[in-house]
Amino acid sequence: MSSCRLCNSSFIQSWTAQDAKSGETLSMALCGGCGLVQQAVLPTDEALKIYYSHNYREDYKSTHQPKAKYVYRAGQSARDRLAFIERAGINPQDKRLLDIGAGGGEFCYMAGKAGFGAAGIEPHVGYSDYARQQYDVAVRTCGIEELGHSEVDVVTMFHVFEHLAHPTDAVKKIWSVLSEQGNLVIEVPNIHQSDASPHNIYFKAHLFYYSRFSLMAAVSQYFELVALEDNNNLFMAFRKRAQPLQSMVLPSAAQIMQTQIRLNQKGWTEYLVEGGGWKKVFLRAAKTVGESRLGKLPARGILDKVWEKRQKQKQPSWLWLSTGGGLIVAMELCLNLF
Ligand SMILES: [Zn+2]
Incomplete structure (x- = not known):
């Protein structure tokens, strides 16, 4: 070099x-x-193109399309990434977002739920196909060099x-x-x-x-x-x-x-x-237990679950509301009794 x-x-x-x-x-x-x-x-551009369109996901995840546990992890990452975008002051309202290297489409799907007009590009044939089939998201099978000139407001690359x-x-x-x-x-x-x-x-x-x-x-x-x-x-x-x-x-x-x-x-x-590497052994064990509970949920169902949990955690008055709700139920019970 x-x-x-x-x-x-x-x-x-x-x-x-x-x-x-x-x-x-x-x-x-x-x-x-x-x-x-x-x-x-560095490999040649041609070698990289072939690698990313066909072999990369197989090398790293031993699969042509994402397994349930990877969908779950991708959903959690998408949740964290959307939280960072929010902290950075980027508002989804009326914004067109393009996710470059969209993988199985999990981030696009979740970004759509957050309010972005989300689309993506992904060079891997199996994963981009999966994104379109499972989540009905607009993920094109191509690399960044083939990107056209349609305008967007936010570009993400994770x-x-x-x-x-x-x-x-x-x-x-x-x-x-x-x-x-x-x-x-x-x-x-x-x-x-x-x-x-x-x-x-x-x-x-x-x-x-x-x-x-x-x-x-x-x-x-x-x-x-x-x-x-x-x-x-x-x-x-x-x-x-x-x-x-x-x-x-x-x-x-x-x-x-x-x-x-x-x-x-x-x-x-x-x-x-x-x-803190010593803690990771314990965290990994807890994660495996959590993931084993995914069962046979379809990919979209897994992401919907992660999204629902995020929305619940975002409600600061949740505790107050549930306590308040409990009081109302108790009052109604009393009224019915007398
Ligand atoms: Zn340099």
């Missing part, structure tokens, strides 16, 4: 890591210009951006399809996070490993920051710039140094102690 895919700097530091799935050796690089961690050798081989081209394309003041919402794994197991950091399919600084740099020419949360994964919401800047805004040397320090700190001690 001679230069960075994002900023073209040739100030590169290299090392090798193991793919979390296959154990195969990956050549990694940290760019001294923008602080982006990346795979030094765990997609780290897979894109040409991040700046993608950002430019999104800028061109967004309406004035339109929003871009991105969620990616955070290379600075401490709660990822050392065996679970590098994946062959993840071409880039963003921090808040390098993600900010990647979109900076076309977008400005609106909201950021990085408890474990990185959530960032941006607003479209009226005019693109001449060039991207690079992180400071101190910010790039932070990434370097974080990479050096990663290991089992950090994961188990600071990252």
Whole structure:
């Protein structure tokens, strides 16, 4: 690798890591210009296109279409993502939303319930087909490069951006399809996070490993920051710039140094102690019990359940209402008795 895919700097530091799935050796690089961690050798565009349209989901989930437990997890993620969008001040009213990398369509379906006019694109043939059949959502089978010019108000990309081989081209394309003041919402794994197991950091399919600084740099020419949360994964919401800047805004040397320090700190001690990895064994067991109760519910029924629960949790006066309701029932009983 001679230069960075994002900023073209040739100030590169290299090392090798193991793919979390296959154990195969990956050549990694940290760019001294923008602080982006990346795979030094990227697959060709053609190879990536074939992989994402047919093999990716099979490799990661061993399935051609999502199983019930994945639908349930996707529903919970969709609920959390909609909550972030709400906290970022993005109101669904009369907004057209495009979910890039829509998977099985769970987020599109839930975003529709939240009030967005939601559609999506997904390169995987089986998953996009599933989205249309199960939820009746408008998910087109295609990649970002085939995206047309129909205008939308919000673009979302959840765990997609780290897979894109040409991040700046993608950002430019999104800028061109967004309406004035339109929003871009991105969620990616955070290379600075401490709660990822050392065996679970590098994946062959993840071409880039963003921090808040390098993600900010990647979109900076076309977008400005609106909201950021990085408890474990990185959530960032941006607003479209009226005019693109001449060039991207690079992180400071101190910010790039932070990434370097974080990479050096990663290991089992950090994961188990600071990252709370020991708790995950218990959480995983509880999750399996919860998921085993899904039974034979259809996909739409599973998402409807997650949605109902979200709506109940959103009602702050629920306790008061139920107590009040109980009192009314008691009063009626008394009136009937006398
Ligand atoms: Zn760079």
